[in-house]
Amino acid sequence: EATTRGTPIQRSPFASPIVSPASARMQGGSSGIVYGGLKYQARCITDVRADAGSTTFLAGTLSLKEENEVHLIRLLPGENELVCDGLFYHPNEIWDLKSCPFDHRLFSTVYTSGEGYGASVWKIPELYGQSNSPQLEQLFMLDDHTDKIRCVLWWPLGKHDKLISIDDRNIFLWNIDPSNKSAKVISQGSADMLPNLRGGAWDPHNHNAVATITDSSLHFWDLRSMKRSNAIEHAHIRDVDYNPKKQNIIATAEDEFGIRLWDLRMLKHPLKDLPGHSHWYVGVSYSKLK
Template sequence: MDLCILLPPIPYICYTLLLSCEARALTPQTAETDAIRFLVGTQSLRYDNQIHIIDFDDENNIINKNVLLHQVGEIWHISTSPADKGILATCYNKTSDTKVMTCAAVWRMPKELESGSHESPDDSSSNTQTLELLCHLDNTAHGNMACVMWEPMGDGKKIISLADNNILLWDLQESSTKAVLSSSTALEGKGQLKFTSGRWSPHHNCTQIATANDTTVRGWDTRSMRQIYCIENAHGQLVRDLDFNPNKQYYLASCGDDCKVKFWDTRNVTEPVKTLEEHSHWVWNVRYNHSHDQLILTGSSDSRVILSNMVSISSEPFGHMVDDDELSDQEDQHQEDKIKEPLQDSVIATYEEHEDSVYAVEWSSADPWLFASLSYDGRLVINRVPRALKYHILL
């Protein structure tokens, strides 16, 4: 795999990594909170697939890359443990007897690559390492795997996989080398009953998830495995992705093939709280910033990444609140003026470095102002929130 860093365009700085094959799976290394690190899963039919460990050195503005072999098949989804830097899960295609099945497995990367800030090896072809298989998630009776979700803020021992119309809750035991199915439920009814995506809520003691199938978004209680809310016709076409607001427990974002991004209050799902219509083709991904929930990333088949400032429905609709004791009289008056009216929602930036469909956007788990996007042609772009907006939020 060749590494290529392109010169940053004006007016903002970005860094681009070009892989030599297609890719659509991207995740931050969730448990790594000190170094900026992303994992990319490739999707090649001709060559052995790989997981690229991408380290971004923000002091020297350098991208470093290490490669792990993933020989079992092309990667459709990748996620990482919130508790163990070395553990990850993939959903991948497996071909047997002319039949293609999407399977899932839990892996461990080599010990020396678990932590971030690694430099690229001098000769990447001779330094490619392999993943250690910890366990398979048996989907023989459940169908094709769509994604694997880890319990947020958990110990890395609970995961949920979506397989066709099934929700499967697994307990990882014996150092994650054994996956025991602890409970499950199946989606029943009319229409397209295959799950396309899901998200585990960080709220309510991590007892709720949201799923998407066809044009519908549903909420589930993981204790009873029962549906707790349903947003029928959430989008005019297929729902592609979901994400929970990290700071407001009832707020959920969705996106889909109707080119829209919608924001919902799950206590009242009759109408969306807000709708964005900035993309001109399918919206594949939506992500809340982990720290500043007004910042929303979206990626689309229109080859664009859009950063929006949805401050009116954020946890700080009047901007950053400052303790009164820290303000002078003049500053106090200015703060009162700010409080009188909410800030306006807006598109902050549209990033057009990609030349193919953008299938994934993710925020860094180590730096809240940095994010990555991945297009199908294998182009990974690392960008930052504009400095002016960063200081406007903080000050």
């Protein structure tokens, strides 16, 4: 949750006029993003790491009754204040949102229309601050899934022409070309013998390695063969992330044990437990700052 402690909302002079004020009113619900004294029903927020010159975030709304939006939010340097640099209409409820690590104008969403789930990669228009700014540009859809798609993963370090999408039963590796607005499935791995896949993380030290979460285990995949290479069994893991500075080290967020650190070379026991929260741990993330 991001908040400016009740500071009145400030609009940048370059703020997008695409979404009318009526669609930016306060939303209810138990989860959301908060800035400018307003709360927006949402479950997704991501930092824009490719925008090295400022602290910028993308947030996606999740509203059943209102039009959904992607918010481009910037932290003013030296001030405890968030500025809305743009509001962009998004056609469906956003369940997963990831920013491209090498181009600050690209991002992916997983969404539902009520009839099913889909995923797309979008581009923020270059002239989004002008009154004649166009809508978000949908570069391509990741539409080979037949099961419920859960998330999209970008390789976290530098430019890479591959993308991963995960649904309940499968993991897909895509070759993408944003300049030509194209995406093609290279390979697919099946998790038919596992409980439903729910998410994952891509190893920043090895672009052939990815971890996926199920309801009761964590599995590691080799993307060259699309086969599982190892696993942590009987663990109610909610989230996982790789240490960007140390190879073979991951962190998991678990129901029973909180945050745990693991060495991938010795998975029988965790390296360390990090207790603290009194309720379930639903997310964990390493700082990506250098």
